Amino acid sequence: MSEVTPKPAVSVLDAATAREGSLEAPTRHPLDWKNPEFHDPAAIDKELERVFDICHGCRRCVSLCQAFPTLFDLVDESSTMEVDGVAKSDYAKVVEQCYLCDLCYQTKCPYVPPHAWNVDFPHLMLRAKAAAHKRGGATFGSKVLSSTTAVGKLATLPVVVHAVNALNRSPGARKLLENTLGVHRDARVPPFERPTARKRLKHLPQDGAAQAAGRTRGKVALFATCYCNVSAPRVVEDLAAVLRHNGIVTTLVAREVCCGMPKLELGDLDAVANYKEHNVPVLAAAIRDGWDITAAIPSSVTAPLVIIRSSKPAGSR
Numbered sequence: 001m002s003e004v005t006p007k008p009a010v011s012v013l014d015a016a017t018a019r020e021g022s023l024e025a026p027t028r029h030p031l032d033w034k035n036p037e038f039h040d041p042a043a044i045d046k047e048l049e050r051v052f053d054i055c056h057g058c059r060r061c062v063s064l065c066q067a068f069p070t071l072f073d074l075v076d077e078s079s080t081m082e083v084d085g086v087a088k089s090d091y092a093k094v095v096e097q098c099y100l101c102d103l104c105y106q107t108k109c110p111y112v113p114p115h116a117w118n119v120d121f122p123h124l125m126l127r128a129k130a131a132a133h134k135r136g137g138a139t140f141g142s143k144v145l146s147s148t149t150a151v152g153k154l155a156t157l158p159v160v161v162h163a164v165n166a167l168n169r170s171p172g173a174r175k176l177l178e179n180t181l182g183v184h185r186d187a188r189v190p191p192f193e194r195p196t197a198r199k200r201l202k203h204l205p206q207d208g209a210a211q212a213a214g215r216t217r218g219k220v221a222l223f224a225t226c227y228c229n230v231s232a233p234r235v236v237e238d239l240a241a242v243l244r245h246n247g248i249v250t251t252l253v254a255r256e257v258c259c260g261m262p263k264l265e266l267g268d269l270d271a272v273a274n275y276k277e278h279n280v281p282v283l284a285a286a287i288r289d290g291w292d293i294t295a296a297i298p299s300s301v302t303a304p305l306v307i308i309r310s311s312k313p314a315g316s317r
């Protein structure tokens with residue numbers, strides 16, 4: 001089922017009989033992102049208005065992130081104090097505050113599918129981001145900062161790594177970084193480390209006999225993730241050490257590129273799909289070889305792979 005065409009609004013009687021969710025896993029419909037209507041601005045505005053109106057009447061997610069307070073402030077400060085008083089050009093202010101954590105969908109919303117109101121707030125935000133990206137692309141800074149695999153490779157080269165870290169500690173260079181890439185001069189910028197996690201764990205001994213336990217098979221392949229690989233390699237080393245200490249045979253996945261999460265947050269779905277084509281065959285081969293997969297950063301192995309799927313229903317959480 002496509003998410004492009006929303007379910008029709010339900011009548012009062014339907015609403016009274018529609019069961020609210022949250023006790024059962026919601027149904028996540030795949031994004032029909034290759035359908036031209038997916039990027040249609042008028043259709044998106046219509047769906048945003050429909051869902052914003054439901055959220056305005058509910059307000060349950062106000063404390064989860066800045067997207068909801070932004071929406072409710074826009075409503076409360078409008079002439080009608082309803083969603084119809086909010087300028088459509090302001091919808092983007094809500095969209096840009098969503099970082100696709102999925103918390104509202106997974107933990108709060110009683111109106112997620114199969115409820116007839118069909119509210120999937122993160123998917124709608126992603127659709128709006130994708131359409132905006134299709135229309136205007138991304139800023140130079142966003143493009144660079146979201147290219148984590150390339151930036152990580154470059155910044156961890158010998159000599160370069162020391163230069164980059166020194167520049168990131170220099171107030172003058174930070175002003176330049178703010179002016180060119182939009183990184184606030186006081187924002188914490190993690191240092192790059194060398195050797196990377198993947199180099200440190202390259203020769204991880206795959207010794208010991210795997211002992212299956214429940215649904216797990218006693219063998220784990222680690223997806224290092226861009227951030228941990230180049231900025232927090234000790235996290236991956238520690239994770240491997242804990243797994244091995246507990247008798248779990250541990251290795252790294254054979255190859256990896258960015259999971260795509262930074263590009264997903266930009267709405268650059270083509271880039272996410274491209275990353276997926278690189279990562280999924282490697283992960284699938286590891287699974288076929290008897291390895292379970294995990295990563296030091298959960299979103300790196302879940303969100304993009306789940307959200308980008310377009311061919312069949314994603315099923316339950």
Ligand code: SF4
Pocket residue numbers: 064065066067068097098099100101102103104105121122125
């Ligand atoms: S998915 Fe977006 S809107 Fe929902 S809680 Fe996370 S950041 Fe907020």
Ligand code: SF4
Pocket residue numbers: 054055056058059060061062104105108109110111119121
């Ligand atoms: S996402 Fe659902 S729970 Fe959250 S404010 Fe909107 S309708 Fe309410």
